[in-house]
Every structure is written in C-alpha cells, then in structure tokens.
Amino acid sequence: DGGITQSPKYLFRKEGQNVTLSCEQNLNHDAMYWYRQDPGQGLRLIYYSQIVNDFQKGDIAEGYSVSREKKESFPLTVTSAQKNPTAFYLCASSSDAQETQYFGPGTRLLVL
C-alpha cells in the first residue's frame, strides 16, 4: 500500500542527546514536510523540502536539522540545541508544495 511511515512511534531523549525521527514515503511525492504539534497549538512547520537535495526552514527550525538525500526519505534530527523538544511530530508529503498533503502516523518525543 502507498503511504507514509514514521518511526518510532515513541522516542525518549536524554539531556544533551541528538535523536533522529524517520519519515519514509512511497507515494512518489516530490515535497515533504515536518511539523510539530504542542497541546493547544496547531501544526507548526519545522522544515520542508520541495525536491531531493534541497530543503528550507519553516517557522520553528531552530534546534532541528534535516536531510533529503533520497526522494522517499526525509529524516528529522532533534539536536541538543532544541531546549523544549517534547512534542508530537508529524511528517507529510505532497506531489508539490501547493497540493494536498498526506500525513504519517506521527512520533511522540519525550525527554527523560
């Protein structure tokens, strides 16, 4: 089945540790996105990529990094510079940046 997968479902981070969230899609979409959701907040855009080997910062990119080496994959690294990483992270993809986005199941990141 075509779709978007994210792993892991839950992730625990220790202080000072970098962690990487996985996002894979087999929809042949060019564009991919990372969002963060906090209680009472909407979806806030962290990074997006419209094409392989290219990505742009979203509204809250500080403390995060991404790569887009393959069309299917858009991993997100939460670095130790992100002081408040506890949140629900959603990955999405679309055929291009103006089209409907399709979302993965999300990863919940917790800090120990």
Add this chain to the structure above:
Amino acid sequence: ILNVEQSPQSLHVQEGDSTNFTCSFPSSNFYALHWYRWETAKSPEALFVMTLNGDEKKKGRISATLNTKEGYSYLYIKGSQPEDSATYLCAPHHSGYSTLTFGKGTMLLVSP
C-alpha cells in the same frame, strides 16, 4: 507568517445537532484552501480543496463553502454523529508562500 484563524477553538454538540465553524485568512494573494479532519490517534486526512470564490464542496454530511473576497470558509456538519468527533484544520495557500499554512483547528466533540 500568514494569519489563519479558526473559530470556535472547540465545540461540544449532541448527536443529531448540525454545526458549523469558520476559517479566516487574508483575502489577498489567495490561491487555495484545504480542509483536513484529524481524529484522535490517527493522521490528519484531507477533506476538501477549494480554489474559486463561491466554491461549495460536499462529502456525505460534511460540506464547505469558500468566500475568497472576504477571506473565509465555513465547514458544516449536518446531523453530527459521534464518529465526527475530531479536530478540523483549515490550511490556505497563498501566492508568495511556499507551503500551506495550518490554522490551530476546531476540536469537535459529539456526544451520543
């Protein structure tokens, strides 16, 4: 950052009630409006995409209208059912912005 407002923030209705909520956005440079439904423990799912002033879309008991001149869209649910309980997100796309901008959503709870 584009200003997208959704109201009300939350809504609690009884089964069988009809309800509606609003998405407001800047009318200038408007390109398209997306509506999503986000059920608890699931991924957001696309409901509608609308582009033209006066557009009306319908999917079962859910319908949406669009007014691009004044910058708003209404989402209507006729005869709400418990399975309609979800957060409803709107996301306009404007020229000059690379991606969709999500509102904070309206959380709907339908009690049996």
